[in-house]
Amino acid sequence: MLTNLTIALDMMGGDYGPRSSIPAAILAVKKYPNLTLLLCGNEDVLRQALQKESHLDHPRLIVKHCEQVVTNNCEPAHALRNKRNSSMRIALELVKSGQAQACVSSGNTGALLSMAHYVLKMLPGIKRPALITSMPTEKKQPVYLLDLGANVLCDPETLFQFAIMGSIVAGEALDKAQPKVSLLNIGAEDIKGHDGIKQAAKLMCECEHLNYQGYCEGSDIFSGKSDVIVCEGFVGNIALKTCEGIAKLIMLKFTNALKKHFFYKVLAFLLRPVIKKLYKKVNPDQYNGASLVGLRGIVVKSHGNASNKAFLAAIDEAVREVNRRIPEKIQTAFERMAKTEEASVSQD
Template sequence: MTDLTLALDAMGGDHGPHITVPATLQALRLYPFLKVILVGHQDQISPLLDGAEDDIRQRIVLIHTTEVVSMSDRPVHALRNRKQSSMRLAIELVRDGRAQACVSAGNTGALMAISKVLLKTLSGIDRPALVSCLPSVNGKPVYLLDLGANVSCCSETLFQFAVMGSVLSEAVDNNEQPKVALLNVGIEEIKGNDQVQQAGQLLQLTPQINYQGFIEGDDIYSGKVDVIVCDGFVGNITLKTSEGIAKLLVHQLKQGLTQGFFVRLMAKLIAPRINSVLNQMNPDHYNGASLIGLRGIVVKSHGSADEAAYLQAISLAVTEAQRRLPQMIEQRLESILLDINN
């Protein structure tokens, strides 16, 4: 396996190095070909590396900086005034070719703005999209984009998202001809706003994309399609609502299993199966949203992610880097646009 280097914003997220560093050590044990560049405050990071195996320490480079993008920083402010921040320096490592991907749990808006300016978008892509994987009833992953990077989108942008999502599903899941749908208020062709309807017409004229038409919100987790496309306003609300419902169901299930002696006894007997179900419902299990459409790979982790969740984000970055996702998207889009123009 060819060596792979990731740049990690060690200071990003609610817990900073106390989560990012232990998760990094886990990733290095899991992937023997992996090297990492940790960017952040040396005094906070170094003690967390004590006790790590020698072969693990040899695959870590630490770049010291005291500047951090806060969760309250506006994107423009972070772009202009946080030029020595751990987030920016990590993205610069990808831009300069020293790392194949970047992972950060920091401010989403700032990550989007800095990444777009430093890495640039691929040819044929107007805007990057934030995409994440969701579970489905048949166990197949479902990709939803955009999740908030672009609050409003024209039909051409939604079309580009569909192409990128299709290539992502192919690359990450080895899924040939992934099924793509547009999220809408109904499945009928007359439903939805002008942008969604026009995007549907563009996709119908693109045989390279396995377009399935419109899909409603109650079918997001049905497994009927592999990629669901919407603007960032709809996508972000959909994702946050889904996470809230998942947490509610987990809470209600745990509470219900502690009421009554017989129920507690049965819960102990089926505890492994219960834990398996709870893990599948846990949003952290699907942590890691990709900023796709850029000339480099950037993965956004939940700010509140624990070690296991942050490890998921690192693993996603590894997979995308191995598959050379930006190059796959650009080649596929060029092929599709060429066919359309001809």
């Protein structure tokens, strides 16, 4: 664990802006005594919000004034060209300059991807960044799913690189030397899937640095059979949001059923500790915070509609990423693979 942590927050992004990001920032500095947060946004708005929460002069909550905001409907190209003094852009620039070790934003995903790619650049040898997050499984340990929407379509080489990066992230998080990696497909049989998926599977199977397990289906995401599941961003984003919707639906149906009869109400009271424990395990808020891996810096994307607790979970993820030094370890892995490939070519 690093002695001092500094993280830049895009305070104005998302559906709620400072209404969720300010309470989350306050909770974060209480939780981490060694954490300093650089609050990027409109100075007047942020100071008023901090004053309302009696944290205006907190020494580890530092306001960085930004004149612009990247709205949810702003086109990525427009944001990149015209929002250079936005809270999102300034937070990324603070990471680039070394003033912050990570950036957290719940703002426009497309704009964040474009800006992060432009400002921080890619690590050597990596084609595209990927969004990765953990999801609950039947077992104690979670599964890591990527890509979650950074790249709608991916060629085989990109999916292969995602597998390497996902394996590193999961290995660090789960303390596993060889995490199990699977490729999401419409079936587990080798004949299933389009040519791109089959070519990606071949690359993964031939890589000695991957513990590749083969294809997995959507129903296997929560089984715990895999530590990492790789897919295109279009598929991953739909899978993630479908899972979150199902979790909310189940809990809603369950709580509504308990309210219908007096006996169920008594039963709910008696089972309250169990229900709370169950909800905590499936509540999407605690899994909020997808890391944008493959960049020369740490960027965590929070849901746009994140509550203060959900935004805190994204800050938690940024803290973990900094302590694990994920970008450095991804770069080391790709350099090692490049040297192995060069040695193999020279022997031939």
